[in-house]
Amino acid sequence: xxxxxxxxxxxxxxxxxxxxxxxxxxxxxxxxxxxxxxxxxxxxxxxxxxxxxxxxxxxxxxxxxxxxxxxxxxxxxxxxxxxxxxxxxxxxxxxxxxxxxxxxxxxxxxxxxxxxxxxxxxxxxxxxxxxxxxxxxxxxxxxxxxxxxxxxxxxxxxxxxxxxxxxxxxxxxxxxxxxxxxxxxxxxxxxxxxxxxxxxxxxxxxxxxxxxxxxxxxxxxxxxxxxxxxxxxxxx
Amino acid sequence: xxxxxxxxxxxxxxxxxxxxxxxxxxxxxxxxxxxxxxxxxxxxxxxxxxxxxxxxxxxxxxxxxxxxxxxxxxxxxxxxxxxxxxxxxxxxxxxxxxxxxxxxxxxxxxxxxxxxxxxxxxxxxxxxxxxxxxxxxxxxxxxxxxxxxxxxxxxxxxxxxxxxxxxxxxxxxxxxxxxxxxxxxxxxxxxxxxxxxxxxxxxxxxxxxxxxxxxxxxxxxxxxxxxxxxxxxxxx
DNA sequence: ACCACGCTGGTACTGAGTACCATATGGGAG
DNA sequence: CTCCCATATGGTACTCAGTACCAGCGTGGT
Numbered sequence: 088x089x090x091x092x093x094x095x096x097x098x099x100x101x102x103x104x105x106x107x108x109x110x111x112x113x114x115x116x117x118x119x120x121x122x123x124x125x126x127x128x129x130x131x132x133x134x135x136x137x138x139x140x141x142x143x144x145x146x147x148x149x150x151x152x153x154x155x156x157x158x159x160x161x162x163x164x165x166x167x168x169x170x171x172x173x174x175x176x177x178x179x180x181x182x183x184x185x186x187x188x189x190x191x192x193x194x195x196x197x198x199x200x201x202x203x204x205x206x207x208x209x210x211x212x213x214x215x216x217x218x219x220x221x222x223x224x225x226x227x228x229x230x231x232x233x234x235x236x237x238x239x240x241x242x243x244x245x246x247x248x249x250x251x252x253x254x255x256x257x258x259x260x261x262x263x264x265x266x267x268x269x270x271x272x273x274x275x276x277x278x279x280x281x282x283x284x285x286x287x288x289x290x291x292x293x294x295x296x297x298x299x300x301x302x303x304x305x306x307x308x309x310x311x312x313x314x315x316x317x318x319x320x321x322x323x
Numbered sequence: 324x325x326x327x328x329x330x331x332x333x334x335x336x337x338x339x340x341x342x343x344x345x346x347x348x349x350x351x352x353x354x355x356x357x358x359x360x361x362x363x364x365x366x367x368x369x370x371x372x373x374x375x376x377x378x379x380x381x382x383x384x385x386x387x388x389x390x391x392x393x394x395x396x397x398x399x400x401x402x403x404x405x406x407x408x409x410x411x412x413x414x415x416x417x418x419x420x421x422x423x424x425x426x427x428x429x430x431x432x433x434x435x436x437x438x439x440x441x442x443x444x445x446x447x448x449x450x451x452x453x454x455x456x457x458x459x460x461x462x463x464x465x466x467x468x469x470x471x472x473x474x475x476x477x478x479x480x481x482x483x484x485x486x487x488x489x490x491x492x493x494x495x496x497x498x499x500x501x502x503x504x505x506x507x508x509x510x511x512x513x514x515x516x517x518x519x520x521x522x523x524x525x526x527x528x529x530x531x532x533x534x535x536x537x538x539x540x541x542x543x544x545x546x547x548x549x550x551x552x553x554x555x556x557x558x559x
Numbered sequence: 560a561c562c563a564c565g566c567t568g569g570t571a572c573t574g575a576g577t578a579c580c581a582t583a584t585g586g587g588a589g
Numbered sequence: 590c591t592c593c594c595a596t597a598t599g600g601t602a603c604t605c606a607g608t609a610c611c612a613g614c615g616t617g618g619t
């Protein structure tokens with residue numbers, strides 16, 4: 088099969104690149120070296136990978152696309168779980184890679200050019216999440232594009248990507264053996280940060296807001312203070 | 324003066340680069356072109372700027388250093404204002420640049436290589452803020468390195484940088500004429516997000532939490548509901 | 560047998576970035 | 590005034606990433 092041959096030579100180039108980068112280092116390895124070790128021509132390499140750096144992130148475009156698809160398939164009501172599941176998609180991919188992911192982490196940690204490339208790639212995830220969260224937030228909280236909402240969407244997209252990276256890095260460093268559990272916790276923290284109703288938000292005229300209290304003090308002790316606060320707020 | 328001559332030729336190279344990039348585009352402009360227009364040799368260009376991209380971000384290292392210094396000079400009690408002021412330092416720098424900043428924005432928006440470079444640069448700000456916020460948070464909330472705290476520090480550093488970029492971008496696009504006011508609002512939103520006591524945190528035994536309420540309803544109407552909620556919470 | 564098409568490898572070119580050397584300028588020591 | 594040293598500069602030659610182009614080769618269809 089042609090596709091199998093193509094895929095095979097592509098796989099060989101990836102393996103050759105990782106091996107050579109680990110042995111000689113990224114800068115000391117030329118594309119000719121990689122192509123020669125993979126048994127292909129230099130032209131073939133650049134047909135499969137646009138740049139020398141790209142061979143380190145072979146599944147990047149596929150992963151970003153799968154995230155986009157997962158988000159696109161979500162209903163507005165299930166937006167939060169869609170975000171979590173889309174991020175989990177990425178995490179599971181890296182977990183499945185195993186040693187390859189660890190090798191990549193070693194390279195990106197030591198080679199500035201590769202680190203820069205990785206950061207650019209992460210930005211693509213951020214943009215994807217941002218686009219989804221923005222439309223979700225603006226459609227959920229009125230038609231007008233609130234300035235605060237726009238910023239919140241951006242912040243939340245950042246938080247999702249950073250939380251994912253945080254857990255992944257912990258696993259790559261061998262700091263945890265339960266990355267999925269950590270991931271759930273991290274995403275829960277993110278969702279809590281950006282929960283639909285933050286406490287300090289002031290309600291508009293005509294709206295009512297009920298804030299849940301839990302206190303150790305006797306209710307009768309709290310009431311006068313509450314009353315004072317509420318009257319100070321300007322509402323009868 | 325030598326330093327003036329050096330500074331002058333550096334300025335000439337920067338101006339020449341911006342002009343040529345705007346005219347012919349980034350890829351169609353060679354380093355030789357820039358050097359020739361600036362009246363210097365190619366060697367001199369690479370002595371002043373490590374890469375062709377770097378000429379677009381001439382003050383980057385200086386800015387990052389000034390942020391680091393501002394943060395280093397902060398007392399733990401004034402950590403939040405230090406973060407805000409450090410970020411404002413960057414904003415004010417770009418505001419002072421004026422048209423140059425707009426020209427850079429145009430370039431980074433259209434040239435992928437320059438955009439990637441900019442993103443890497445922003446990551447340096449994020450790392451700087453992160454290092455500061457991490458030590459601040461861990462020293463403020465106990466000695467042990469809490470996993471949740473580590474993530475929170477990272478998220479907050481992201482938020483600071485993103486909030487700054489958000490406001491700056493609004494100004495670069497001509498969407499606002501009061502960037503400093505917007506900046507204060509954005510930073511306030513960030514600080515509120517990561518304020519020491521987020522609303523949804525459950526108080527430990529013996530602690531008391533008072534939540535500010537503003538409501539349009541009559542207080543007597545609200546009280547029964549509050550009482551019900553409080554008793555449902557398990558506290559007498 | 561012939562042709563059309565897709566994949567491949569080779570060659571030649573541009574241009575970024577590096578290494579090295581030669582020169583000028585400028586200031587200080589004698 | 591002259592010698593000397595340091596620093597900035599310009600030029601040359603080289604490596605290598607990335608691009609463009611062309612030629613071969615197998616496969617499949619007619």
